[in-house]
Amino acid sequence: MELLCPAGNLPALKLAIDNGADAVYIGMKDDTNARHFAGLNFNEAKLKKAVDYVHQHGKQIHVAINTFAHPGGWDRWQGAVDMAANAGVDALIISDIGVLQYAYENYPQIERHLSVQASSTNLESINYYHQNFAIARVVLPRVLSVQQVKQLARNSPVPVEVFAFGSLCIMAEGRCYLSSYMTGESPNTAGACSPAKYVRWNKTELGTEARLNDVLIDRYTDDENAGYPTLCKGRFEVEGNTYHALEEPTSLNTLELLPELVEAGVVSFKIEGRQRSPAYVEQIAQTWRSAMDAYKQAPDKFEINEKWMTTLAGLSEGSQTTLGAYHRKWQ
Amino acid sequence: MKFSLGPLLYFWPKDTVESFYSQAMDSDADIIYLGETVCSKRRELKPKDWIELAKRLTTSGKQVILSTMALLEAPAELMAMRQLVGNGKVIVEANDMAAVQLAQQHGINFVIGPAINCYNLATLKVLISQGMTRWVMPVELSGDWLRTLLQEATEAGIRDQFEVEVFAYGHLPLAYSARCFTARSENRPKDDCRYCCIKHPNGLKMNSREGEQVFLLNGIQTMSGYRYNLINDVQELERLGVDVLRLSPESLDTLALIEKFRQQLSSPHHYPLEKNVECNGYWHNIAGMSLAQ
Numbered sequence: 001m002e003l004l005c006p007a008g009n010l011p012a013l014k015l016a017i018d019n020g021a022d023a024v025y026i027g028m029k030d031d032t033n034a035r036h037f038a039g040l041n042f043n044e045a046k047l048k049k050a051v052d053y054v055h056q057h058g059k060q061i062h063v064a065i066n067t068f069a070h071p072g073g074w075d076r077w078q079g080a081v082d083m084a085a086n087a088g089v090d091a092l093i094i095s096d097i098g099v100l101q102y103a104y105e106n107y108p109q110i111e112r113h114l115s116v117q118a119s120s121t122n123l124e125s126i127n128y129y130h131q132n133f134a135i136a137r138v139v140l141p142r143v144l145s146v147q148q149v150k151q152l153a154r155n156s157p158v159p160v161e162v163f164a165f166g167s168l169c170i171m172a173e174g175r176c177y178l179s180s181y182m183t184g185e186s187p188n189t190a191g192a193c194s195p196a197k198y199v200r201w202n203k204t205e206l207g208t209e210a211r212l213n214d215v216l217i218d219r220y221t222d223d224e225n226a227g228y229p230t231l232c233k234g235r236f237e238v239e240g241n242t243y244h245a246l247e248e249p250t251s252l253n254t255l256e257l258l259p260e261l262v263e264a265g266v267v268s269f270k271i272e273g274r275q276r277s278p279a280y281v282e283q284i285a286q287t288w289r290s291a292m293d294a295y296k297q298a299p300d301k302f303e304i305n306e307k308w309m310t311t312l313a314g315l316s317e318g319s320q321t322t323l324g325a326y327h328r329k330w331q
Numbered sequence: 332m333k334f335s336l337g338p339l340l341y342f343w344p345k346d347t348v349e350s351f352y353s354q355a356m357d358s359d360a361d362i363i364y365l366g367e368t369v370c371s372k373r374r375e376l377k378p379k380d381w382i383e384l385a386k387r388l389t390t391s392g393k394q395v396i397l398s399t400m401a402l403l404e405a406p407a408e409l410m411a412m413r414q415l416v417g418n419g420k421v422i423v424e425a426n427d428m429a430a431v432q433l434a435q436q437h438g439i440n441f442v443i444g445p446a447i448n449c450y451n452l453a454t455l456k457v458l459i460s461q462g463m464t465r466w467v468m469p470v471e472l473s474g475d476w477l478r479t480l481l482q483e484a485t486e487a488g489i490r491d492q493f494e495v496e497v498f499a500y501g502h503l504p505l506a507y508s509a510r511c512f513t514a515r516s517e518n519r520p521k522d523d524c525r526y527c528c529i530k531h532p533n534g535l536k537m538n539s540r541e542g543e544q545v546f547l548l549n550g551i552q553t554m555s556g557y558r559y560n561l562i563n564d565v566q567e568l569e570r571l572g573v574d575v576l577r578l579s580p581e582s583l584d585t586l587a588l589i590e591k592f593r594q595q596l597s598s599p600h601h602y603p604l605e606k607n608v609e610c611n612g613y614w615h616n617i618a619g620m621s622l623a624q
Contacts, residue, residue: 068448068450068451068454069450069451069453069454070450070451070476071450071451071452071476071479071480071482071483072479072483074451074452074453095448096448096450096451096453096454097448097449097453097454097457097458098451098452098453098454098455098456098457099453101453101456101457102453117448118428118448119427119448120428121402121403121404121427122403122404122408122409122427122429123406123409123429124403124409124412124428124429124430124432124433125403125427125428125429125432127432128428128429128431128432128435129428131432132457132461142509143402143404143507143508143509144404144509145404145509148404148405151406170508170509170510171506171507171508171553172401172402172506172507172508172509174448175401175402175446175448175506175507176505176506176507177469177470177471177503177505177506177619178505178506178546178553180471180613180618180619181471181503181505181555181612181613181618181619181620182545182618182619182620183618184612184616184617184618184619186471188448188450188469188471189450189471189472213618215539215543215545215620216539216540216541216543217539218540219540235540236537236538236539236540236545236546237537237538237539237540237542238516238535238536238537238538238548239516239535239536241516242540245512245515245516245537245548246508246510246512246553247510325509325510328520328521328522329520329522330509330510330520331509331510331511331520331521331522
């Protein structure tokens, strides 16, 4: 049972490790990862420091190379794999079939984890990646119910990792082009969803407007919390009703499913949020560490501590959390 | 250049589907893709009905291909796909790697559909070695992307080992979710959807609060609000070496449109596209919903 925390920079990485993460995951400073944001991520020198710090503490470090290689740009993806491998990381999180093949052929000794961006949601798909590229783990997309996760965890040829907490992607990851439809840039091609450079805020008589590449995503009255205009979490009009047609601004929180998922054989609980602050990572790591330790000590007596839930809700989008697709009624 | 009719993305009643395909047999399409790619709860035609329809359509002399689902979650959905892949007569368009896995087990060739993330030469090479004969480019990619990639394929000496197909007409399939957005619009979860997407044979409009038609809700699939249309780009597509252009069924009118697309090769005509109704941005390497005239 691993607690896997995000780190967008060295301070966040250190806080994650110091506060109980069993492993951290990071990305390189270019478009080879799905959090390609200004001021975030690791160059070669920082990567080496990160590996040293994590290994000195007896923990693991994973590197996400989880966008899809561009024609004419293969060197960047190959370079990211080479750099991570040479720095001595413990696992590569990969989505692109070509990149997987490269990593498998050149660094068979380094674990390959199938990124959530590969959108592998069923047994035959996992079999494909296992048989062809000897993946050591699959990260499941956030589209499966808890029953489906349990079934997969029981039958999968490789261990299963799930998203435990953080921003909620409501589409099958790696198969969503909504962002490029509106802005020209998607997680698959540019490593970002609803990129900040397309966001505009305007104060109007009707309220504060949030736009993404000029499209109105939402409008807030003064007493409403205005969230980042991720395009699937705005309010739209369908047949005369204006509502969150796809999803509300909310975060995934699976803490209450912890025992069920552990018993089903899920090996790793991933916290989303490489783009979040070191303080955020610190609080999440602490809270999840406490919960996981409490479960380990007395699995039969595990109870949700209200303080954990309050802390997590405070760190959530719109201060709301959901079980997302794990809970069938959400679907 | 050949022209294909993509799989029907909407949920239509069985009679409508059958009458559509009986007319498609006499249409100008060279290739017909068949099957449910969006939601396994749509069972007006069951897998065995699609297989029968496919076998019937092959008598028309057109190439017929069975398209598989993009988002497979339940074991029952895998069972249905096994039926499609193992039909013994026509090849499949894989829209999930599970279909590639099964096709490999059967030792049969396959088409890589637009829902599979094949973005580059390294991936094309792997898939060709596994039996891919045709690649449908992901809808979000541009002419520039394709040009560079096909140059690389030529330099690598593999360009003659696969065909290239481009989605050229229709509302674009953009995303898949566990959630049914059509049922959500009626305040119901997917488990109690009552097959409500059948009431929306061309999707359900999802507009911005300023009335801009941003997306179409089509069950668990989100589609482009505007209709993608590359009719003015057919000659360029041919120059790039694209082998097949895909038209996605919107209505019976789509069948007549195939001829217009084909005419663009011999006697090109500039069709003014309708702003806020049509788009072609992806091909022109700008936001997908944009329109380059």
